[in-house]
Amino acid sequence: MDQLNNYLFISAILFSLGVFGVMTRRNGIAVLMGVELILNSANLNFVAFSRFGGMNLDGHIFGLIVIVLAAAEAAVALAIVINIYNNLNTINVDEASTMKE
Amino acid sequence: MENSFILYSLLILFLPLLAFVIQIFFGKRLPREGDWVSIGAISITLILAITMFVKMLLVGDPEFKHEASIVWLDMGAFTISLGFLVDNITIIMLLIVALISTCTHIFSTEYLKGDIRYSRYFGYLGLFTFSMNGIVLANNLMSMYMFWELVGVSSYLLIGHWFEKDSAADASKKAFLTNRVGDIGFFIGIMLIYSAVGSFAFTDVFDGVASGMIAGTTLTFAGVGLFMGAMGKSSQFPLHIWLPDAMEGPTPVSALMHAATMVAAGVYLTVRIFPILTPDALLVVAYVGGFTALFAASIAITQTDIKKVLAYSTVSQLGYMILAVGTGVYTAAFFHLLTHAMFKANLFYGSGSVIHSMHHALHEKHDHETDPQDMHNMGGFKDKMPITYWSMLISTMAIAGVPLFSGFLSKDAILAGTLSFAQHHPEHLLLPLFGFGAALMTAFYMFRMIFLTFHGEPKMPELIDDIHESPKEMTGPIVLLGTLSVYIWYTLPNNLSPMSSYGWFNPKLDNHNFKGGLVHPIDSSVPGSISALEIAEHAHHAHHMAMYISIAVAAIGIFLSWFIYIKKGLSVNALAERAGFLYRWSFNKYYFDENYNKYLYQPTLRLADKVSWLDWELYDKYFINGFGRLTNWASKVTGKFDFDVIDQLLVDGTGKIANLIGRKFKGVQTGKLQNYVLYVAAGVIILMVIQSF
Structure with missing residues (x-):
């Protein structure tokens, strides 16, 4: 059980780092990297529960699906960032507020 | 062959309607105001009716019967079918209607020449014929009721043809409303039967009565209800008041109405429903009919208007037919309907011819005050109008019951039935008395009419030079129908004796069986009734006695008439004086109105x-x-x-x-991505805090 706590602990740190990155970075790419950290913390949880929590292979499968999703999400998100750059000449997410009233 | 009968029936039914539609919408614009359209249509129906009739004679099957129907209204458990019933009675009736209607059309071309509503008049004639054919062909009470009302409407339109005259407008209203009174009874009868049997079709109703689905008092009431409809249409006492007033219509219409279409409908109905009439209902029918026969005849004796005399004679003759149905010899009623149609139509055409000629003569003299229908203004027309005279004389002899003429045969059949009924039910002795009394009066007043109109000195000598025979369009039908008033047409092909009605129509009694003839009476459906064969045998036994009495009363009637009006053996005025209140009552139609x-x-x-x-x-x-x-x-x-x-x-x-x-929440929307993420994180933290409690 100790081992599971360790994994969860690491996962929590990773998650917090990700949230911190998403909340503080102005650079769009950095925000995406924060999102990746959050996703991977979740992956770590899945795998840990799979190993120690009796979920058998279900957790592994979920981990794989999340990786695939993350890849797809990264592709779409990077495309958005490139478009923002093309239109606004910056990737600072604070500048992308033209839809504000 | 049966299918061709249905096709012919369809054509016979709808051709007059087609003529009506064409006349109403295009009549005025057609050459001759389109009378040839109507005449053409009606002639085709006549040809078809004759074809059917000849086929019927060739087949010679008294049981022949063919039905076809379609569902008209379907509401789940409640369906109404409309359909045709073609049997021998239908075919004979179709022929009567088509023949009289054709004659009326041809007669009218001359009689109504120059009328302002000439084309509309012909249209209405078509509608009238259509409605009557509908009644004749109906195989169920519901469609009969529908056409029944249509007959009412078309008679209203035709009686009120000259509606500028108040009397004509009133007469048409009176006819319609009086008929409505009878129709209420008819409707109640239909509903009583439907609620018990669950069907309108005659065959189902007969079966229902035979199997006791409706019986006793209910059936009696239903029968009397249906008969009330017939009382209205056939103008039986006390609903007879409309018919004499209906003389306000053009004379050819009177002929059509009195011979073939309207008043015949009531008798036709009672003939059709005869099997469901209980003995009690039949007694009601017999007494109403018998009383009407005598009562109307007693009015006709004193009338001076030539058409009024004929009108009351029609009421009286219809009473005869109803009396015959009531005493059970209903085929005799139908036989009388057939012969009566011919001679009564002819009498009306004849009177029309006389009135037409009077009208012209008065017109020449610029006299618009004298009544051209009053017999007291006529007299001595015999040589001036020979064709009219001779054919009217033949028809008069037919109606009076003189041997060798058609009326003798049918009247004799009715009187024999009535007499035998009284022989078996001595308490109903009144019925034959009604019958023979009416026969006596009929002979008297019909010859009175002939003598006053055609014989003696002209009462208005200044007119006599201008009285001429009517044109061919009018004399043609008169001659044709006069010919058809001779007995031989009804006893062919195997009986030439004028004393027996055995022929293509009536069967002969042979060894307790009907033999020959196309119209056989059928047994009543009411359980426990006397069979048709027994009725016929009883009537056959009474036949000779009835014949002698009826010849005697006809002879007495004619003699009295001759004695009073030709020989002047008795003064009319003195007689009227002597009769006192009886004369006044009769002259004023018993003050019924x-x-x-x-x-x-x-x-x-x-x-x-x-x-x-x-x-x-x-x-x-x-x-x-x-x-x-x-x-x-x-x-x-x-x-x-x-x-x-x-x-x-x-x-x-x-x-x-x-x-x-x-407005308040607008500020939250900063557009800064990190702010939103902050809100989300804060929300998650808050939820987690809440969750942890």
Whole structure:
């Protein structure tokens, strides 16, 4: 059980780092990297529960699906960032507020 | 062959309707105002009817019967079918209608020449024929009732053809309303039967009666109800009042109406429904018919208007037919309907011819005061109008029951049936007395009419030079129908004796069986009734006695008439004086119109006045207007509530609140991505805190 706590602990740190990155970075790419950290913390949880929590292979499968999703999400998100750059000449997410009233 | 009968029937039914539609919409624009359209259509129906008739004779099957029907109205358990029933009676009736109708059309081209509504008149004739054919062909009570009403409407239109005259307009209304009284009974009868049997079709109804689905008093009431319809249409006492007034219509219409279409419908109905009439109902029928026969004849004796005499003679003859149905010899009633159609139509054409000629003569003299229909203005027309005279004389002999003429055969059959009925039920001795009494009077007043019109000295000598025979269009039908009043047409092909009615129509009794003839009576469906064969045998036994009595009374009637009006053996005025109140009663038609007016119409009108006062003064003023005021007040209150509360407070309030909330929360929308993420994180933390408790 100790081992599971360790994994969860690491996962929590990773998650917090990700949230911190998403909340503080102005650079769009950095925000995406924060999102990746959050996703991977979740992956770590899945795998840990799979190993120690009796979920058998279900957790592994979920981990794989999340990786695939993350890849797809990264592709779409990077495309958005490139478009923002093309239109606004910056990737600072604070500048992308033209839809504000 | 059966299918061709249905096809012919369809054509016979709808051709006159087609003519009606063409006449109403295009009649005025066609050459000759389109009378040839109507005549063409009606002639085709005549040809078809003759074809059917000949086929019927060739087949010679008294049991021949063919039905076809379609579902007209389907409401789940309740369906109404419309259909045709073609049997020998139908075919004979179709021929009567088509023949008389064709004659009427041709006769009218001359009689109504130059009339302002010439084309419409022919259209209505078509409608009339269509409706009557519908009744004749109906295989169920419902479609018969529908066509029944159509006959009422078309008679209304034709009687009121000259509606500028108040008397004609009143007569048409009277005919229609009097008929309605009978129709209510008819409708009640139909409903009684339907509620018990669950079907309108004659065959189902007969089966239902035979199996006891409807019996006893209910069946009697249903039968009397149906018969009330016949009383209205066939103008039986006490609903006879409309028929004499209906003489206001053009004379050819009277011929059509009295011979083939309208009044025949009532008799035809009773002939059709005979199997379901209970003995009690039949007694009602017999007494109504017998009384009408005598009563109408007693009025006809004193009338001076040539058409009125004929009108009452029709009522009387219809009474005969109804009497025959009531005493069970209903095929004799139908036989009399057939012979009567020919001679009565002819008598009306003849009177039309006389009136036409009187009219012209008076016109020449610029006399518009003298009544061209009053027999007291006629006399001595015999040599001036020989064709009219001779054929009218033949028809008069037929109606009076002189041997060698058609009326003798059918009247004899009826009187024999009535006599045998009284022999087996001595308490109903009145019935044959009604019958023979009416026969005596009929012979008297019909010859009185002939003598006053055609014989003796002209009563208006200044007119006699201008009296001429009518044109061919009018004499043609007269000659044709006069010929058809001779007995031989009804006893062919195997009996030439004028004393027996055995022929293509009537069967002969042979060894307790019907032999030959196409119209065999069928047994009553009412359980326990006497069979048709027994009735026929009883009538056969009474046949000779009835024949001698009827010849005797006809001879007495004719002799009296000759003695009074030709020989002047008795003064008419002195006789009228001597008869006193009897004469006055007869002359004034027993004051029926006056008494109906005094005891029926006026009280009804007074009641209507009272009710209308209630309606207007109380109901309208207080209830309806009060209700209006109340509604007005209530609408004002609700209007105020609607504006002040709903609109101002609720509707506008909702908008204002939404606006306010929107304004307050606008600031949250910063457009900075990290702010949103912060909100999300804060939300998650708050949820986790809540969760942890």
